[in-house]
Each structure stands twice: as C-alpha cells, then as structure tokens.
Amino acid sequence: MKKIIMTGGGTAGHVNPNLALVPKLRQLSYEIKYIGSKNGIEKEIIGKTKIPYFGISSGKLRRYFDLKNFTDPFKVGAGFFQSLHILRKEKPDIVFSKGGFVSVPVVAAASFLRIPVLAHESDLTPGLANKLASRFVDRLLVTFPDTVSKIGEKAILVGSPIREDLYKGDGERAREAAGFTENKPVLLVMGGSIGSVKINTTLRKILPELLPIFNIIHLCGKNNLDESLKETLGYKQYEYVVEEMKDILQAADLIVSRAGSNSIFEFLALRKPNLLIPLSKGASRGDQIENAQSFYKSGYSMVLVEEELTDVSLRMSILKLYEDREKFISHMEESQLSGATDKILELIEKYSK
Template sequence: MTTKQIIFTGGGTAGHVMVNLAIIPAFLKDGWTVDYIGSKDGIEKDLMEPLEGVTYHPISTGKLRRYFSKENFKDPFKVLKGTWQAHRIIGKKKPAVIFSKGGFVSVPVLVAARMKGVPAVIHESDFTPGLANKLAIPFAKKVLATFPETVKYLPEQKAEWIGAVVREELFTGNREKGFAMTAFTSQKNVLLIMGGSAGSQKINQAVREGLEDLLNQFQVIHICGKDNIDETYAQEGYVQYEYVQDELKDLLAITDLVCSRAGANAIFEFLALNKPMLLIPLSRQASRGDQIVNAQSFEKQGYAKVLEEENLSTESLVASLLELKKDKFEIKDKMNQYRSSEAKQKVIEIIKKQAN
C-alpha cells in the first residue's frame, strides 16, 4: 500500500501553528508522510523542528501589510518566488492534500497547490477571515471555521463550522511539576500573563509597574516574549519566561486566572481548560481588529473580562485583574456549560475525505 502524503502550512504567529501541532500527530500515527512548508525564520520553524517525523521546507514569503511601506514593492516578488518554491516542493512530494492554518506563508502554498491540482483545506480561527486566508480561500476546496458566526463571511459551498481544535496535551499538565518549576505554593492564586508569542511591551510594562499590588493577591507567571525578561524584577512569587512550549501544560495545571491577548486559538484553549481570563486584544491601530471581536464574543458569553489596549494602564490592569478574581467562580460556572466539540476529529476526517 502506498503511503499517503500530506503537507501542512501556516505561520507568522504561534496561533497559526498550534492547530497544526494538534493535528499532525494523528497523521503520523496513521502512517502518513508529513511535510511542512513555512518561512525561513518564522516561529513555525522553531515550533516544528523538534517534531519527529516532519520534514520542514522553508520558502520565501512576503508580508501582507495594510499600511504603506517600501517593503510593499518587494513583497510581490517574494510571494512569486515562494509560489515557485512551493510548486517545486509539491511537485516533488506529490501530497494527496494540503492543510493550511493561515498566515502570509500559506498564500504561495495554496496558489501552488491549485496549479498542481492538489486539494487544500483551510482553517480560520478568528471571528472574521484574515487577509492571508481571504487571498487563499479561492484556491481551497474547504474552509473550516472556529466561530459559528464566521461561516457568513465565507463562500457558502466551501464553508463548514467545526469549532475549536485544542491540543490534547494541554489536559495532561502535572501540578507538582508546575509548582516545582515556579517554586509557587497552592496557598495563593496563580495568575498567568502572556502577551502573544512575540510578547507585548505595553502589557509587560503595566505588569511590572503594578507588580507590588499584583503580588499582594497573586503568584505571577509572566510569559513576556523573546528578549523581554528583566532580571531587576526577579523576586519571590514572580517568574518570567520568554516563551514556554512543552512545560506550558504544567504551568496551566497550577493556573487559576489568565491575562492574555485574544488570539482565537489561545482563548479557546483557556476556555476548554476552564481558566477565567482577562483579555487585552490588540488594538485596531496594531491589527485588523480580529482580536477585539474575539474578545467581545467571549465577554458576551460570560467567559472573560475585556480591557481595551487604549485603556490599559497599571491602575486599570490591577483593577481589572482584581475584578476577575472576585468573579472567577461565576465565570467558571459559565465555562462549565461549554462543551469542547469533537472538532479535532472532524478536521482530520474532512482532510482525509479531501485526500480521497
């Protein structure tokens, strides 16, 4: 029997890779040959390289900007080069199907897939499709949505709501390991703060300026982004990490409350794990506003409190976190009503159906 081949793509942020990380092991287990097309130096390369059984192929990518930049003139040529490279990889690997998680690296891959006649499936995590997915959708056979409301923004004949795909290993966290890593105790609430895979200077600054007040109420795990650790703040009850991958499950096992950006993959993971959250979505000045809509949806359903970035200060952060602590049991009651659908299995079935 010939081994089935699949290519995954997606990158730019950790959110564009997490669903791939959740699904890839199932294909490896079923004996598929798995390849990944990503950028030369994106976070997807760092996240994929430790994964055994996956061959990583870097291609040229152009960033899709909504603002004026001199780089905008070079980017079409980078995308063309990336399309040619992806076309060559697809021709050599002959995959039965391609699965894309979005991000600008996926656009040349989806264009090349269409040129090669390979069916592609896209997954859209956010409430409304991102620019990369909007450009890639015409080249895909199926587009899967996390939010039920997203379907109305997608071509009717391609769209399907499947819910959130959550990494199973997040449910296997070990509290003893989490407490050993942090030197925390079970006597005081643990607050996990993360500003997205790249970190957020604004959140980091507000946290550190309000640390004295926060440490009166919480033990604080601060995932602050690459090169953002500041040892001058080192003290009992406060630990800093640039980025956490394998040990995240153990840290989440001891976490009572979360303060986070509002990327769809992350917030659905916190929901599945029953972690009340304060969401600080990226502002419209820094993004297309997708995180704001994600956060509003969660706030409306009673899963989260929201602090707009424009209103973020040391005082507003501390006050919002104290309010979150006060209402955590009420929020957990709402979260208990949410049942994580069998989204992961549905995605795998849809991919395999397209492959056939």
C-alpha cells in the same frame, strides 16, 4: 499510506495548530511533510520535529504602502512555481493550510494540480492571506460561529485545534518550579510571545496589592525581565516558555492575556477564567478586539481595552474575575466549541479520499 502536506507561517499562531493535528495524523498512518518560507519562524518550529521541511520563496502581503509591495509579488510568483515542483514530486493526497502569507502560493499550486485543499482560519475575521487563498481551497474551516456568514458556502465551523499535551500538564510541577511556598491561587499574566511593555509595567506596579492574594507567574517576553524583582516571594517571571507551558496552564487559576485566537481557545478548552487585553487597532488589524468581544459575549472572558489599562483598572478587573470565576467556568463548560481536532481530522479523511 496517505500523504499530507501542511503549510502556514509568519507567526507561531500559523504553525502550532498544525502541530496539534500531527499526533493523530500519525495514528492514522499519514506521511506528513511541510512547506514554509526559507527563513520564517515556521522553519525553526518545524525543525524541532521530525517532519520533512521544504522552504520556498515568500513575499509578505501588506494592507499598507511599502516599496516592497512592488517586489514581493515576484517572490510569491517564485513560491508558486517552487510549490508546483514540490507538489508534483511529492504527490500528496491533500494539502492543509493554516494561513499566513507563505500559504498562498502553496494552496494556489495545489488547486492548479487538482489536489484537495483545506485551510483553517483562527480569527473571527479572516486574515488577508486566507482571503486570497479562499478561492483556491475546497473548504475554509473556521473557529468562530460569526465567521461562517463572512465566508459563505465554503465555510465549516470546527473551532480551534488544541494540542493534546496541554491536557497532560502538571500544575504542582509548575508551582514547585516557580518556588511558591504559600498555598494561594495562581495568577498567570502573559503578553504574547514578544511580551507587552504596558502590561508588564502595569502589573509590576500593583504587585504589592496582588501578592497577598495570589501567587503570580508572569510571562513577560524576551529581554523584559526585571532583575530587581527576581527574589520577590510569590512572583516568578519568565521571558518565554515552551515545554513548561502545559504545566503553567494547569497551575493557573486565573489568566490575564492578549486575545490571540489560539491562546484563548486553549483557555476555553482548559476552563480557565481569563481577562483579555487585546492588541489595540493601532498595533494590529483589530482581530484580537473581535476575538475578545466574541468571547465576552459568550460569557467566557472579561475584557479590558488597552486604552483603559491602568494600575487601578487592572487590579479591579483581576479581583472581579476571581470573585466571578465560577460563573465563567460554568459558561465555558456549556461551550459547543470543542473537539476541533477530531472534526478537522474527519474532514481531512473525507477530502483526501
């Protein structure tokens, strides 16, 4: 039996794509183990699976000044030696990294021990962790065609791995759970795992204009429910969903969302017309803006920049998206950015030999 050690963490986006590979890795008889930080979100997510988990010391990699920049390199160094110990003991055939700051000492240790390493980059421009890790990996698998030229000869275009269960959702179950009684198209609005106050507030302002046309499912983020709207017919709000997400995505006819890479590739895979409102550069490194522009140029998405988000612009954009929905579906059906899971598994098989 071959053994693979996976790593990646810091956000759910650095963990969930790893989980998309797990069912087929098990079908191929791989023994799977995971290295993450001692207290990161990856520990919580992997803890819900039956995958053995090793926690290591991890410092955050920052592009800005912070006093912790002087102490965190020692944590990364400790993580490197802890990774060496784990990898020497476990003797994996290959290491697969999804990025995030915890992955850097792991891939460095694997490279030192001459264990093959594959890493995957979700965003159009690689994050700092994958930039640092790229010198240690055998191949850096990328999601966007434009990323290949940014990486060079180590890059392989594969797309983004999609969880198989997303294709098995039950849209009718989501509509029943939301209490929808009228047969109207479903608009899904989501602002990321922690929600977006601006998107939430703007959407709620225009509910009276949208509800005659759409049933609305609103993923508004933790502690962002509006109790005054709890009984509003045709409007269902959730803080955050996990198991129900596959049903909700199947139910959605249109989606308004941030532009995280994993999410937008799920929309593409499921052929869901979408309006992207990427995080502004003031709140991020600008990766969501690049992701959204790439999907806009490919004809997969409409884009509304956050600085132009108002009740009027959001309402008009949603109505325009619904009017042109067949055009977006047609472009998505022509996409070549599919089958990422199988492509990644083929590479894992190749390099683990």
